[in-house]
Amino acid sequence: MTIPYTEEELEEAKAIFRSMPSYTEQISSKDIPRFHKALGWPSSPAQFQTYINYWDSFYGGVASLSQMIQVLRVIHDSVALMRDRVTACDLDGDGCVDPKEFKLLLKYLMIHDPNVKSTSFETFLEEADTNKDGRVSIEECTEWVQKCLQRK
Numbered sequence: 033m034t035i036p037y038t039e040e041e042l043e044e045a046k047a048i049f050r051s052m053p054s055y056t057e058q059i060s061s062k063d064i065p066r067f068h069k070a071l072g073w074p075s076s077p078a079q080f081q082t083y084i085n086y087w088d089s090f091y092g093g094v095a096s097l098s099q100m101i102q103v104l105r106v107i108h109d110s111v112a113l114m115r116d117r118v119t120a121c122d123l124d125g126d127g128c129v130d131p132k133e134f135k136l137l138l139k140y141l142m143i144h145d146p147n148v149k150s151t152s153f154e155t156f157l158e159e160a161d162t163n164k165d166g167r168v169s170i171e172e173c174t175e176w177v178q179k180c181l182q183r184k
């Protein structure tokens with residue numbers, strides 16, 4: 033998933049999105065596998081289930097067209113994509129990643145890149161909290177995610 037989406041491809045993705053059975057302005061997370069398949073993203077049933085869980089956990093089981101297009105727009109830019117995903121995982125919006133939010137983010141990372149190893153929150157805190165204030169901010173977390181994806 034490193035190819036940039038052109039405006040034309042985004043239009044195509046929008047058309048696919050709108051053709052999903054549950055489409056109103058948004059689609060049910062149950063249609064995520066169908067949407068991914070229509071876009072030509074190969075995923076295993078386990079990956080689909082995790083994606084569904086992801087949308088269920090973060091977005092109450094529905095994906096809006098604008099959210100989906102936002103993901104597609106940044107998918108070629110790993111820094112922007114990860115900042116977007118880290119921001120999305122900050123469920124209580126306090127600008128920091130707590131253990132529950134980290135768990136969801138890690139789950140997402142492990143689907144995104146199978147080389148990502150499971151990490152405890154303690155290790156994450158130690159590695160990511162660069163200004164040592166005991167909290168991991170969105171920026172710190174985004175930097176950590178970059179390092180995490182680069183180390184194989």
Ligand SMILES: [Ca+2]
Binds near residue numbers: 123125126129
């Ligand atoms: Ca938070």
Ligand SMILES: [Ca+2]
Binds near residue numbers: 161163168172
């Ligand atoms: Ca910090």
